[in-house]
Amino acid sequence: MVARTTQVLFETGCNIADSSMTRLGGEFTVMLILQLPLSLNSAALAERFQALAENMELTIQVQPLSAEQAAATSSANSLQSATLSVLGADQPGIVYRVTQLLADQQCNIIDLYTRVLGPAHQPIYSMVIEVEAPSEIDLQQHLQPGLTQLEALLHVEIHLRLADSSLM
Amino acid sequence: MAILDILTYPDSRLREYAEEIDNFSSPELQQLIDDLLETMAALPACVGVAAPQAGYSLRLLVIDCGNGRKPPAQHHGQLVVINPDILHWSGTDIGREGCLSLPDYTGNVVRAQSIRVRFQDRHGQEQTLELEGFEARVMQHEIDHLDGRLFTDRIVSRKTDLFQRKNRL
Structure with missing residues (x-):
């Protein structure tokens, strides 16, 4: 094809x-x-x-x-990016609750990728989201409290990884 | 002193295994070290440069985590590292890296969380340091340059671990 x-x-x-x-x-x-x-x-x-x-x-x-x-990088300088990974038992509402939190905190989703892993009787849900947000926002401070609440509510692990823009 | 031009991928010189340094009194070597330090200081948010990135196939790199966007609470400041050898490593961590030689991308790379590294300073004196976290990451990234390796070689999935840089520095 x-x-x-x-x-x-x-x-x-x-x-x-x-x-x-x-x-x-x-x-x-x-x-x-x-x-x-x-x-x-x-x-x-x-x-x-x-x-x-x-x-x-x-x-x-x-x-x-x-x-x-x-052009993918049109609005360049005013944005920062981060990756969010979610891992846990599959259940209704994971995508909705996580993306609603991101929307509430002005995070724009650039890429979202989900996969169900593990045996059929015990499915593990894996989701990786790449987000963009205005660079003046402290993403860690804005997102972490909400993500910690969601971890407890949904019994999943959520890792937020900020794109460090240092160069090596 | 001079600010050096940085080679970018796919320049084949970035893929060479760099040579050991044995003549520490050479004025050319001392000049190159000063130039690398000046280049690192001049580039925004630059925390390390390896000699091969400037076209010199030598086992030499400079690091200063204090130049970073968010400097870690503890680091060793400016380091000149020659003929480095990682003696020991422990733990692993995933972190986002950006490279002067791949200016359009950043990537999630697995690295050792802490390392013990032996090297020679600019006068040929042997040193051993314990590095952790971001500083350990920078050292491993720069040592990779001495071996002709780029962070993209360590990316597990191009789909989930490689990102187009939003704001090119």
């Missing part, structure tokens, strides 16, 4: 600026940020994908982005 998709991009002269591809259950999803050659617009690209979509039963969506929308 990846080879067939990127073959179309190669043949049309598109450049892959960024990509994320993953399989969830039996579904495979590809997200791409593309730079198109001047001779091609997004409607024409979508047309080039039509045959592939029909042959392989794919859902393909092509959406034009402005240069700002495409």
Whole structure:
């Protein structure tokens, strides 16, 4: 699927600026940020994908982005980042409660990745979240009390790792 | 004194195994040490530089955790480290590292929590220090440079442990 998709991009002269591809259950999803050659617009690209979509039963969506929308690091200097990892017995509400706390503390989720580990009768839930927040906030101070409460409430371990911006 | 240019990935010189130093009275060596110290002090939030990062394939590095964003409560201040050898390590910890030679990324890296390291100072005198936490991490990161290794070599999962830097320094 990846080879067939990127073959179309190669043949049309598109450049892959960024990509994320993953399989969830039996579904495979590809997200791409593309730079198109001047001779091609997004409607024409979508047309080039039509045959592939029909042959392989794919859902393909092509959406034009402005240069700002495409740039991942647009709002650069005013932001800091951190990683949050959550590990514990699977139960309803883990994602909701943790993400609600992040939203309340002005943390924006950039990436969220969950996986259920362990045997079926005793599932362990693992979640890793990458967040961005305004750099003037002391994230440790803002998040830790709420995270400690959630650890007790949900019986999970939560680790907050701030991105130290020192260079080596 | 001079501020040195830092090599960035994929410069192949970052992948070389650096050479031992035996001539401590060489004026070129003493000059290079001063230049590395000046370079470290001049770059914002820079806590360490290894000679190979400046294009010199020598087992030499400088460290100063006091230059960091959030300096640890206890550290040894400015260190000039030549021909280092880790004699002992204990515990492991995961922490986020940023590298001058990979300016666009930071990564979660597993390192020893505390180390005992033997090295020679700028006059060739042998020293042994116990380092902990962030300072131990910086030392291990810089020693990796002497062996031609980058922190990305120690990343377990590119999906969960490697991050694009938000604010390039």
